Amino acid sequence: MIPELGHFALILALLLATILGTLPIIGAQRHVRAWMALARPVAQGQFVFVVTAWVCLAYSFIVSDFSVLNVATNSNSQLPAYYRFAATWGSHEGSMLLWVLMLSIWTFAVSVRSRHLPDEMVARVLGVMGLVSVGFLLFLLLTSNPFERVFPVPAEGRDLNPLLQDPGMVAHPPMLYMGYVGFSVAFAFAIAALIGGRLDATWARWSRPWTPLAWSFLTLGIMIGSWWAYYTLGWGGWWFWDPVENASFMPWLVGTALLHSLAVTEKRGTFRNWTVLLAICAFSLSLVGTFLVRSGVLTSVHAFATDPRRGVFILTFLVIVIGGSLALYAVRAPKVGVGGRFEIISRESMLLGNNVLLIAAAGSVLLGTLYPLFLDALNLGKISVGPPYFDTVFVPLMTPLVFLMGIGPLSRWKQASVPDLWRRLRWAFAISLVTALLAPLAAPQWKPLVSFGLLLAFWIVTATFVAVRERIRNADGGLWAQIARQPRSFWGMVLAHLGIAAFVVGVTMVKGYETERDVKMNVGDTVSVANYVFRFDGVTETKGPNYRAARGSVNISRNGAYVETLYPEKRMYNAGGMPMTNAAIDSGLFGDIYVSMGEPVDGGAWIIRVYSKPFITWVWGGFVMMAIGGFLALSDRRYRVGAQRDSALPRGAAAAYGTKR
Amino acid sequence: MNKKLLIPLAIFIVLAGFLFAGLWRDPREVPSPLINKPAPQFALAQLNDPATKLGTVDMKGQVWLLNVWASWCVSCREEHPLLVALAQAKVVPIVGLDYKDEPGPGKTWLAQNGDPYTTSVMDRDGSVGIDYGVYGVPETFVIDKSGTIRYKQIGPITQDALEKKILPLVRELQKS
Amino acid sequence: MMLRFSRLLLPALFALCPLAVAAADAVPTEMDPVAAARAVKLAEKLRCLVCQNQSIADSNAELANDLRRQIREQIAAGKSDSEIVDYMVNRYGDFVLYRPPFKLTTVVLWAGPALLLGGGFLVLVRNLRRRPVADSSLTAEEREQAAHLLGEDNGKDDK
Numbered sequence: 002m003i004p005e006l007g008h009f010a011l012i013l014a015l016l017l018a019t020i021l022g023t024l025p026i027i028g029a030q031r032h033v034r035a036w037m038a039l040a041r042p043v044a045q046g047q048f049v050f051v052v053t054a055w056v057c058l059a060y061s062f063i064v065s066d067f068s069v070l071n072v073a074t075n076s077n078s079q080l081p082a083y084y085r086f087a088a089t090w091g092s093h094e095g096s097m098l099l100w101v102l103m104l105s106i107w108t109f110a111v112s113v114r115s116r117h118l119p120d121e122m123v124a125r126v127l128g129v130m131g132l133v134s135v136g137f138l139l140f141l142l143l144t145s146n147p148f149e150r151v152f153p154v155p156a157e158g159r160d161l162n163p164l165l166q167d168p169g170m171v172a173h174p175p176m177l178y179m180g181y182v183g184f185s186v187a188f189a190f191a192i193a194a195l196i197g198g199r200l201d202a203t204w205a206r207w208s209r210p211w212t213p214l215a216w217s218f219l220t221l222g223i224m225i226g227s228w229w230a231y232y233t234l235g236w237g238g239w240w241f242w243d244p245v246e247n248a249s250f251m252p253w254l255v256g257t258a259l260l261h262s263l264a265v266t267e268k269r270g271t272f273r274n275w276t277v278l279l280a281i282c283a284f285s286l287s288l289v290g291t292f293l294v295r296s297g298v299l300t301s302v303h304a305f306a307t308d309p310r311r312g313v314f315i316l317t318f319l320v321i322v323i324g325g326s327l328a329l330y331a332v333r334a335p336k337v338g339v340g341g342r343f344e345i346i347s348r349e350s351m352l353l354g355n356n357v358l359l360i361a362a363a364g365s366v367l368l369g370t371l372y373p374l375f376l377d378a379l380n381l382g383k384i385s386v387g388p389p390y391f392d393t394v395f396v397p398l399m400t401p402l403v404f405l406m407g408i409g410p411l412s413r414w415k416q417a418s419v420p421d422l423w424r425r426l427r428w429a430f431a432i433s434l435v436t437a438l439l440a441p442l443a444a445p446q447w448k449p450l451v452s453f454g455l456l457l458a459f460w461i462v463t464a465t466f467v468a469v470r471e472r473i474r475n476a477d478g479g480l481w482a483q484i485a486r487q488p489r490s491f492w493g494m495v496l497a498h499l500g501i502a503a504f505v506v507g508v509t510m511v512k513g514y515e516t517e518r519d520v521k522m523n524v525g526d527t528v529s530v531a532n533y534v535f536r537f538d539g540v541t542e543t544k545g546p547n548y549r550a551a552r553g554s555v556n557i558s559r560n561g562a563y564v565e566t567l568y569p570e571k572r573m574y575n576a577g578g579m580p581m582t583n584a585a586i587d588s589g590l591f592g593d594i595y596v597s598m599g600e601p602v603d604g605g606a607w608i609i610r611v612y613s614k615p616f617i618t619w620v621w622g623g624f625v626m627m628a629i630g631g632f633l634a635l636s637d638r639r640y641r642v643g644a645q646r647d648s649a650l651p652r653g654a655a656a657a658y659g660t661k662r
Numbered sequence: 663m664n665k666k667l668l669i670p671l672a673i674f675i676v677l678a679g680f681l682f683a684g685l686w687r688d689p690r691e692v693p694s695p696l697i698n699k700p701a702p703q704f705a706l707a708q709l710n711d712p713a714t715k716l717g718t719v720d721m722k723g724q725v726w727l728l729n730v731w732a733s734w735c736v737s738c739r740e741e742h743p744l745l746v747a748l749a750q751a752k753v754v755p756i757v758g759l760d761y762k763d764e765p766g767p768g769k770t771w772l773a774q775n776g777d778p779y780t781t782s783v784m785d786r787d788g789s790v791g792i793d794y795g796v797y798g799v800p801e802t803f804v805i806d807k808s809g810t811i812r813y814k815q816i817g818p819i820t821q822d823a824l825e826k827k828i829l830p831l832v833r834e835l836q837k838s
Numbered sequence: 839m840m841l842r843f844s845r846l847l848l849p850a851l852f853a854l855c856p857l858a859v860a861a862a863d864a865v866p867t868e869m870d871p872v873a874a875a876r877a878v879k880l881a882e883k884l885r886c887l888v889c890q891n892q893s894i895a896d897s898n899a900e901l902a903n904d905l906r907r908q909i910r911e912q913i914a915a916g917k918s919d920s921e922i923v924d925y926m927v928n929r930y931g932d933f934v935l936y937r938p939p940f941k942l943t944t945v946v947l948w949a950g951p952a953l954l955l956g957g958g959f960l961v962l963v964r965n966l967r968r969r970p971v972a973d974s975s976l977t978a979e980e981r982e983q984a985a986h987l988l989g990e991d992n993g994k995d996d997k
Contacts, residue, residue, distance in 0.1 A: 236896065243891065278670060285674075289681075298684035302891040312685045320678050327671035334667050345966045353966075357958035365951035371680065372938070372947045378683035381943045383693055385885050387936030394951045600898075692887055695931040762900065788904045795929040797887035797901055 004069050007057025008148040014050035014105070015138040017043050021108075021131025025124035029197070037124040041112045044127045047134065048109040055102045058147050059089045067158050070151040071095060077160035077576050079547035087171045088161045093295060093305035094147035096174060100291070101137050103175075103182040108134065111186055111211070118207055125193035126186075133185055136318040144311050160547070160576030169229030177222030177249060181287040183215020184256060187263075188284035191277040192326055195333040200277060205267035208280070210635040212263055213493070216256045217631030223249050224624035235582030235597040237517070237612045239620065242391040245303035247370045248290030251363045255283040258359040260631075261352050269414060271349060274334045275356070281330060285323040286363070292319055298374060346419055348412040351405050358402040365394050403457045403505070406498055407464030411471070429467050433459035444514055454509025461502035465495055493634025497627045504623025510592075510616035517613075519599065523606040531613035533594060534558050538566075540607065548574045548581075553607065555585070555596050567596045569609075593617050694795050694814040701728075701803070701811045702793035706783035709760055709768055716757070716783050718809055725835045727756045727828075728803040729779070730791065732763045733771035735799040741818035742775050748824070749778035754832045758782030761791050761799055804828060806835045873913050880909050880919060884926055884934050893936065 021043045028036025058071070062085050067073040075095070076088045090099040108130045115123045141147070161170075190208035194200045226249070231239040240246065259279040266276045292298070295305050296312030343349040369386045376382055407429070408422055437456035441447045472491065473483040484492075520528050522537035529535070538554040550572040557564045567585035574581065584597035592615035599608030696702075705717030729745060731738045749756055758779035760768045765784060772782070785791055794803065795814075804813040813831055815823055881895035888899035894906060905926070912922045926934050938944050 241891075274667075282670070289677075292681065296681075296685060298681060298687075298689065300689045300890050309685050316678065316681055316685065319681075323674055324671065324678070327674055331667040331671055334664075343966075345963070350962075350966055353962055354959075357962050358955070361951060361955040361958050364954045368947060368950045368954075371677075372944075373689070374684045374687075375680055376943055377687055377689070378680050382932060383691075384932040384938045384944065385890075385934075385936065386938050386947070387885065389883075389937035390947070398951065398955065690890060692931060692933045695928060788901075789908075792904060792908060792929060795931075797930065 003057045003060055004066070004148040004150065007054040007061075008146065010050045010054040010057065011138060011142055011148075014047050014054065014101075015135065015142060017047040017050065018131045018134040018138055021047060022128055022135050023131075024128075025131075026128035026196070029121040029124040029128070034120070037120045040124045040127040044108045044112040044131065047131070048105040048112075051102055051105040055089075055098055058095065058098060059086060062086060062089045065158065067156070068150050068152070068154040069147075070149045071147045073151055073155050073158045075161050076158040077547060078157060079575060080161055080166070081546050083171060084161055084166050087165070090174050091161050091165050091170065092147075093311075094141070094145040096178075096305070097137070097141050097145050098147050099174060099178055100182060101134065101141060103178045104130065104134050104137065104185060106179075107183055107186055107215075111189075115207075121197055122190075122193055122199075122204075122207070125196055126189045129189040129192045130185060133189075133322065136322065140311075140314055140318065144308075144314055157576075160574065160578070163548070163572065163574045163578055163581045164233065166547075166574075167229060167233055169225055169233065173222060173225040173229055175222075176218055176225055180215050180217075180219025180222050180256075181249070181252060181290065183211065183218055184252060184259075184280075184284040184287050186211040186215065187259060187280040188326070191280035192329065194277060195326075195329050198333065200273045200335055202267055202270040205263055205270075205273075205276065206639075209263045209267050212256065212260055212280075213631040213635045216253070216260055217628040217635075219249070219253050219256060220624055220628040220631065223253060224621055224628070227624075228621050231617075232584055232586055233582075235584050236610065237515070237584075237595050237614060239617070242366075242369070242388045243303060244299040244301045244370050245290075245294050247366050247391075248286075248293050251366050252283050252286040252290065254359050254363040254366070255279060255286055258356045258363075259283050261355050265349055265352050269343075269349065271343070272353070274330075275353075277334065278330060279356070281323075281326045285319075285326070286367075288315075288319050288322060292316060293370075299370070342415065344416040346412070347417050348409060348414045351409040351412050351417075355402060355405050355409065358398055358405070362395065362398045362402075365398065366391065369394070400457065403461060403501070406501065407460050410468040410494065410498075411464065425467060425471070426464055429463035430460065433463050441513075444510075446514075448513050451509055451513035454505055454513070458502040458505040458509065461498055461505070465498050465502075469495060488637050488639065490634045490637040490639070493630045493632075493637070495630070496633060497630030500623045500626030500628075500630055502623070503619045503626055507616045507619030507621075507623055511614055511620065514615045515613060515617075518611045520609060520611075521602055521606050522609045523604065526606075528609070528611055530611045531594075531615075532559055533564065533613070535596065535609075535611050537607070537609055539605070543570075545572065547576065548572045550583075551598070551601070553585075553596075553598050553609070555609070555611075557587075557594065567594070569596050569598045571598045571601075588618055590618060591616060691816055692795075692797060693816075694811070696795055696811045697814065699811060701805045701809050702790070704783075704785075704790045704793070706759075706785060706790060709758070709765055709772075709782040709784055711781075712765070712784075716781055718805075721755070721757065721805070722809050723807055725754055725804070725806050725832055727754055727832075728759055728794075728805060729756055730759045730761050730794070730796050730799055730801045730803075731782075732761045732799050733767040734763065737818045738800045739775065741800055741820075742778070744819050744821065744824060745778040746776040753829065754836070755780045759790065759794075760784045761796065762786065762788045802828075804831055804835070807838070873910075876919070877906070877909050877913055880913075880922055881906055883923070883936055885936055887930060887934065 021040065024036040025040035025043075027033070028039070058069075060066075061069045061072050062076055063082065065072065065076060065078045065085065067076075071092055071094050072088075075092045076085055080088065088095070090096045108127060111130065112123075112127060115126070118126075187208055190204065190211070194204050194208075223246075226246070227239045230241075231237065259276065262272050262276040262279050265272050292312070292315045294301070294303065296315060297309065298312065369390050372386050373384055376384060408426065411417075411422060411425060433456055436459050437452050440455050441451045444451070472487055473480070478486070516530055518528050518530050520526070522528065524537060524539040527534050527536045534557070536556040536558070538556050540551045540553050543550045543552045550570040553569045553571075555567045555569065557567060565587060567587060569585040570583040572581045572583060582597050582599075584595055586596075587594040592613065595610075595612040595614055597610045599610055601607050701718055703718050705715045705719070708714055708716050731742075745756060748754070756779050758781070760782050762785065764786075768782070768784070772779075788796075794801075798817065800818055802815040802819055803811050804815075806812050812835060813827065815828065819828065878895055882893045884894040884905070886892050886894050886897035886899055886902045886905075888901050889897045892902075894902045894909075908925075909922055912925065917925075923935070927939075932939055938947060940948055
């Protein structure tokens with residue numbers, strides 16, 4: 002009964018989405034008030050039905066209703082409750098429903114936080130989001146129905162893939178999808194602007210808060226995914242340039258460019274065409290990512306079970322949405338060029354430089370990810386593009402970006418002078434250079450690449466410090482008052498940029514100084530890594546709710562003094578499948594000690610893997626700082642005050658905004 | 663309209679074309695670099711007569727198929743009836759390469775499923791397989807009279823592949 | 839059809855892709871440490887064809903085991919790193935390399951990022967140099983009018 006209810010709710014949601022995607026948009030074109038007014042309630046109705054459907058599926062999982070095919074294939078009654086819940090999105094169908102849920106949440110959010118927008122804009126924005134929902138709901142209902150039943154009802158489910166039985170599974174997909182799907186809002190605003198013919202600073206102000214919100218969620222989602230891979234796969238890797246990882250990274254890169262571009266369009270009214278194009282591209286890349294992961298076009302450890310029929314559907318949808326948007330862009334983008342006047346050295350040009358670099362980076366990642374497909378489709382052979390390519394190509398692109406990160410915030414709008422910038426920043430540069438050259442001396446070995454990485458990171462820190470100091474110095478009052486006086490968007494930027502610096506430090510130190518030992522250890526054997534001595538103390542058998550495990554005990558000491566004991570595990574899940582490695586990690590501010598078990602060898606010995614990963618926590622910390630920076634920036638008073646102020650305008654004035662063609 | 667604004671759309675259309683083409687291709691399949699190159703030489707003990715060896719030199723002068731199989735291979739069962747039928751039709755000799763297998767299970771498997779091979783040779787450690795670029799079982803090679811590999815079938819031979827690719831090629835090679 | 843068999847092939851291959859990975863139990867402990875390090879480094883550069891998301895060093899597939907053994911034997915036989923890599927490429931094609939080779943078909947791949955960046959900056963600089971003729975306060979028609987009224991237009995066209 003419940004699954005059928007869920008199925009029915011989806012159909013109703015599709016109906017509402019269809020209404021949402023048509024009437025309000027037509028209403029906005031023809032000034033039919035009643036149709037425009039439909040947008041909010043219909044969007045909210047759609048939200049209610051999608052949530053209902055999702056709850057029905059989640060319920061089926063929690064009570065282990067194995068008559069639902071999706072539950073039978075992805076869950077098991079021995080699974081702990083929180084994993085049964087997470088299994089709701091553990092399959093293609095379930096995660097697709099999660100996508101649709103996120104989309105309806107964002108649509109709902111826009112419908113309630115848009116009181117200050119003119120009716121035409123609201124109608125168009127919600128309408129576009131409705132159209133996107135139609136595509137996904139159709140996809141769900143026609144090719145990937147999560148509510149399909151199976152008869153005869155199996156006695157037990159096949160279990161959630163052990164790899165997914167992890168807190169990471171509970172957090173990663175929801176965060177990631179919040180981000181991916183969140184870019185649909187900026188996309189919808191861009192399309193609405195193109196349809197309405199109104200593309201100016203006010204439009205940018207309205208669409209601006211939505212982007213950092215999506216961006217921050219995406220940042221967190223990527224971070225959790227990376228961290229999860231790190232501790233769950235057992236060999237300490239955290240980024241593999243795998244096609245699915247790249248599929249999430251590309252929207253992030255373009256989203257970052259969009260963030261910066263929107264800032265300029267809002268403040269200066271320039272870059273309008275470019276910002277709209279970026280908004281279209283960011284969401285388009287989210288859609289392309291969805292396609293890549295589910296169509297079987299690329300091999301990946303992450304990819305869902307593939308089916309060419311689904312691939313064709315998504316591709317058709319992609320062509321309609323992306324092709325349609327880009328065509329609309331070509332026809333409707335204002336004929337004015339970049340707009341505004343600014344010198345070749347100015348904050349505007351730096352931000353444009355930022356954009357060029359980020360787009361080049363995203364383009365390179367796309368090129369590398371799809372190149373094997375290009376060659377194969379042209380019958381030019383089969384190659385594989387792995388981390389060596391991406392690492393080689395990515396670092397040279399990031400270096401100038403980091404350089405710009407330092408001088409951008411200090412450059413004046415319209416016109417900045419190079420000598421002036423040099424004067425303000427030369428100490429920052431000197432300090433970063435010297436510290437970067439000296440710091441690695443404290444490490445076991447001085448490495449030029451480490452120095453270079455640290456230079457980039459220190460440059461960001463010192464230049465940001467200069468920017469902060471200059472801002473604060475101009476204000477009155479005590480330090481705390483001065484800090485509070487600066488807008489939150491400024492502190493958001495500072496935090497996010499510092500987050501990048503932390504990330505760079507983490508990556509540099511880990512890549513420069515990580516050590517790994519894989520050794521066969523008998524009980525009592527020791528191995529030393531990075532000043533620590535690891536002693537293997539044997540293995541005990543333990544049991545979990547749905548698995549049996551061999552639990553190793555590794556005693557760690559330093560200079561003869563006991564430090565701690567770590568307990569890595571090798572788990573065999575009852576429902577079968579491959580043995581899972583559960584690493585034991587001691588995370589600290591200055592790095593991780595990572596112990597995992599490989600294979601058992603004759604005589605009670607085991608292959609034990611011991612890693613020292615200096616500063617790796619800074620990688621995750623950097624991400625978190627970036628995300629917090631993003632959240633901070635959008636909580637800026639301007640958006641809240643601005644919203645109130647606009648909504649206080651007489652209706653006529655707001656409407657007048659929207660009609661210039 | 664400013665023509666430059668069409669560039670993003672143009673790029674996307676090209677991209678979509680490739681993505682569409684990709685739907686019909688298998689990203690996991692690794693084509694062989696040995697096509698039109700001489701078949702790597704081997705001389706291995708035969709499954710049914712371990713004392714004598716069979717090698718590529720012995721097959722020179724005729725068109726033949728080298729079929730990589732094993733008793734532990736599940737997919738091999740799918741193509742085996744086709745091979746047996748092909749052998750009965752006496753179109754082309756098929757030599758079996760028993761890959762990473764033990765002679766006992768190998769012989770039993772053939773007894774159970776039929777033996778289409780003129781003979782099978784044993785590649786117990788898989789080194790001949792490596793020379794041929796074998797990465798999965800079953801795989802089949804079409805080798806011509808001069809000992810050059812002309813075609814590699816990755817995975818089980820299907821009726822379709824047999825009729826459309828293998829048999830026409832074999833007939834053409836036999837004529838020359 | 840191609841896709842149908844590939845789904846059959848998948849089970850045969852995936853059955854051999856255990857998740858447990860161990861890079862350097864790639865080498866038995868009796869091996870000379872320098873040669874052992876070389877063997878691991880080489881194995882890390884090559885993609886396993888069975889478990890295609892892992893390197894030959896990390897993969898526990900049978901084929902990966904066999905290939906690691908090959909690498910060790912070749913190192914012992916005195917082959918150079920490039921000879922060993924060529925050995926693998928001759929048998930399995932370029933797919934086996936993590937780092938795509940630089941050849942005619944991959945020129946676009948390797949040059950692409952630089953071209954994107956260079957192209958992007960060129961476009962940027964060109965747009966920056968070209969001062970927008972129309973100030974945001976006047977439309978093109980209004981400018982023409984103004985120029986005409988001031989007697990300044992000599993038939994110049996507006997961009």
